Amino acid sequence: MSGVVVRGLTKSYGPVHALRAIDMVVEPGDFAVLLGPSGCGKSTLLNAIAGLDDIGAGSVEIGGVDVTPREPSERGIAMVFQSYALYPTMTVRRNLSFGLRVRSVPKTEIERRVAWVSELLQIGGLLDRKPSQLSGGQRQRVAIGRALVQQAKVFLLDEPLSNLDAKLRAEMRVELKRLHQSLAATIIYVTHDQIEAMTLATRIAVMRDGRIEQYATPDVLYERPATLFVAGFVGSSGMNFLPGSLGRASMPVARIEADAIPLDGYPFRAPFADGGKVIFGIRPEHVSFADHERGGPIIEAETLFIEPMGADTLGWFQYGSQRISARLSPQCARGLSGKVRLALDIGQVSLFDPTTEQRL
Amino acid sequence: MSAVAAPARIGRLGLYAFLAATAIFFAIPLLVVISTSLKSLNEISDFSIFVPPSSPDLAAWWKAWHAACTGLNCGGVHVGFWNSVRILIPSVTLSVLAGALNGYALSLWRVPGANLILLALLLGAFIPYQVILYPLVKITSTIGIYSSLPGIIAVHILFSLPVMTLLFRNFYSGLPDELVKAARVDGAGFWRIFVSVMLPLSINILIVATILQTTGIWNDYLLGLIFAGRENQPMTVQLNAIATTSTGEIEYNVNMAAALLTALPPLFVYFVSGRFFVRGITAGAVKG
Numbered sequence: 039m040s041g042v043v044v045r046g047l048t049k050s051y052g053p054v055h056a057l058r059a060i061d062m063v064v065e066p067g068d069f070a071v072l073l074g075p076s077g078c079g080k081s082t083l084l085n086a087i088a089g090l091d092d093i094g095a096g097s098v099e100i101g102g103v104d105v106t107p108r109e110p111s112e113r114g115i116a117m118v119f120q121s122y123a124l125y126p127t128m129t130v131r132r133n134l135s136f137g138l139r140v141r142s143v144p145k146t147e148i149e150r151r152v153a154w155v156s157e158l159l160q161i162g163g164l165l166d167r168k169p170s171q172l173s174g175g176q177r178q179r180v181a182i183g184r185a186l187v188q189q190a191k192v193f194l195l196d197e198p199l200s201n202l203d204a205k206l207r208a209e210m211r212v213e214l215k216r217l218h219q220s221l222a223a224t225i226i227y228v229t230h231d232q233i234e235a236m237t238l239a240t241r242i243a244v245m246r247d248g249r250i251e252q253y254a255t256p257d258v259l260y261e262r263p264a265t266l267f268v269a270g271f272v273g274s275s276g277m278n279f280l281p282g283s284l285g286r287a288s289m290p291v292a293r294i295e296a297d298a299i300p301l302d303g304y305p306f307r308a309p310f311a312d313g314g315k316v317i318f319g320i321r322p323e324h325v326s327f328a329d330h331e332r333g334g335p336i337i338e339a340e341t342l343f344i345e346p347m348g349a350d351t352l353g354w355f356q357y358g359s360q361r362i363s364a365r366l367s368p369q370c371a372r373g374l375s376g377k378v379r380l381a382l383d384i385g386q387v388s389l390f391d392p393t394t395e396q397r398l
Numbered sequence: 399m400s401a402v403a404a405p406a407r408i409g410r411l412g413l414y415a416f417l418a419a420t421a422i423f424f425a426i427p428l429l430v431v432i433s434t435s436l437k438s439l440n441e442i443s444d445f446s447i448f449v450p451p452s453s454p455d456l457a458a459w460w461k462a463w464h465a466a467c468t469g470l471n472c473g474g475v476h477v478g479f480w481n482s483v484r485i486l487i488p489s490v491t492l493s494v495l496a497g498a499l500n501g502y503a504l505s506l507w508r509v510p511g512a513n514l515i516l517l518a519l520l521l522g523a524f525i526p527y528q529v530i531l532y533p534l535v536k537i538t539s540t541i542g543i544y545s546s547l548p549g550i551i552a553v554h555i556l557f558s559l560p561v562m563t564l565l566f567r568n569f570y571s572g573l574p575d576e577l578v579k580a581a582r583v584d585g586a587g588f589w590r591i592f593v594s595v596m597l598p599l600s601i602n603i604l605i606v607a608t609i610l611q612t613t614g615i616w617n618d619y620l621l622g623l624i625f626a627g628r629e630n631q632p633m634t635v636q637l638n639a640i641a642t643t644s645t646g647e648i649e650y651n652v653n654m655a656a657a658l659l660t661a662l663p664p665l666f667v668y669f670v671s672g673r674f675f676v677r678g679i680t681a682g683a684v685k686g
Contacts, residue, residue, distance in 0.1 A: 088583060125580075136584050140585040
């Protein structure tokens with residue numbers, strides 16, 4: 039097993055900075071996900087790690103060896119592409135074995151590995167077909183198989199599930215997780231889908247504009263987002279952002295609308311300025327009806343509408359001049375209208391500086 | 399129902415009558431050439447050119463192939479035929495492969511200045527032959543291949559490169575570049591990817607290029623006349639020499655037969671490969 043270390047990786051296309059001094063350490067056995075909107079540089083970073091693109095500055099280490107000057111095939115990596123990139127004129131068997139034949143692996147060894155992969159991915163019946171005769175899910179399996187036969191140290195996957203329909207995507211997600219555990223492989227995985235990232239990753243790097251905004255485990259990323267961008271990007275019904283200001287009474291408070299919300303116990307990273315502007319972030323699941331008596335500060339709001347989502351219901355409320363959403367149980371949200379009292383779980387809030395967008 | 403169909407049927411008949419008349423009009427020269435080539439000289443001088451041969455025979459064809467005279471050489475067009483074949487095979491093979499290689503490199507690999515090279519090629523495709531002829535004569539005679547088989551082959555390859563390169567570049571730039579990336583991760587290099595991945599994908603476009611080049615080079619007259627030299631005159635040049643030889647009686651039947659013999663190879667290529675031709679052109683067009 040090998041880890042990957044990226045140091046000061048920089049790349050630009052003319053005046054456009056695709057990657058700005060990226061530093062990143064992927065431990066051996068990690069499932070690292072590069073997450074971000076399109077154009078954030080995540081695929082560029084993956085290609086740079088693979089050695090497929092020239093880089094401006096910086097270095098890439100795989101398994102403790104500096105591979106920066108090496109060709110992709112000499113880096114001990116295998117890769118799965120978004121379009122699968124199967125060789126159209128070759129059968130599945132020849133697609134799987136192409137890399138091994140190029141490297142002059144002995145024939146018996148090639149057969150052994152192809153048999154192992156087709157058993158593992160259940161593609162034994164497809165070996166003599168051409169890619170054009172396969173369904174999307176089958177092509178996906180073959181593409182993964184072609185990476186696995188290499189028995190590489192590190193696997194790089196570039197949005198491998200984005201061309202599949204929702205049901206198949208969920209199945210392949212489970213399968214990838216199973217493969218990661220059974221192979222104990224190091225995986226770097228690119229996606230723009232935060233659910234994919236949350237379910238698969240051991241660590242997630244959220245990227246924007248060629249920078250890594252935060253690189254942390256899914257839990258930390260979700261519960262303690264380091265920047266406003268990460269807080270907004272992760273989470274399927276987004277975090278509520280309420281602008282206000284900070285104040286100091288007997289304890290720190292956030293002044294939002296007409297309320298002063300006490301912030302006792304909030305782990306400030308640095309001393310804050312009295313009256314400084316703040317963005318108060320709270321996820322919908324940490325807003326609940328006050329009559330449930332969970333303690334914490336209570337605000338009053340007007341019901342706007344509700345969005346039933348099956349397992350739970352998202353309620354939208356007008357709070358002064360702002361909107362706030364709450365994740366509610368379907369039973370207590372049914373027929374909701376008029377004024378409500380909402381309790382905020384203050385242990386779960388995130389505060390951001392509106393100018394630097396950093397967590398306070 | 400028949401009341402409605404009757405005027406429509408008359409319209410159809412008129413359409414077909416028009417098409418048949420047009421087809422005959424355009425076929426008449428060819429029919430005259432064929433029928434003349436099957437006549438004897440006496441029959442040609444005594445009757446109208448539109449009268450079919452009374453006793454068709456292939457004597458003129460035999461003479462055109464084996465014994466027609468160009469100046470003092472009376473070997474027939476088969477000499478030119480084999481010259482054309484000797485010019486054609488290396489010219490077509492090398493120009494198609496070079497075009498494929500150029501197109502592959504320019505579209506799928508990051509070549510510095512690729513766009514400038516393409517622009518130059520595009521200009522090259524539009525420069526009229528006449529402008530380059532004299533400089534090219536000087537160049538080829540300086541390096542000692544003027545008036546020789548290698549000379550004419552080199553000239554054909556040079557003149558074909560722009561169009562061949564553009565044809566293949568357009569085809570390859572329709573392929574996903576992840577294909578090359580996947581092959582590079584698999585350890586294949588520039589040549590291995592070209593031979594194992596790209597060429598097998600290019601069968602249709604290779605056929606199109608081969609047809610274009612075969613007919614183009616076979617039908618060439620100007621370059622063959624100037625660069626091939628006396629020993630390697632292609633069939634077209636020899637045909638012209640036969641037809642314009644002014645000693646004695648003009649053997650129209652032999653001239654016609656020689657013309658038909660010269661035209662046969664490209665016709666044959668079209669008949670055999672028309673299917674691939676259409677398929678290849680569309681395959682290139684819709685990123686097949």
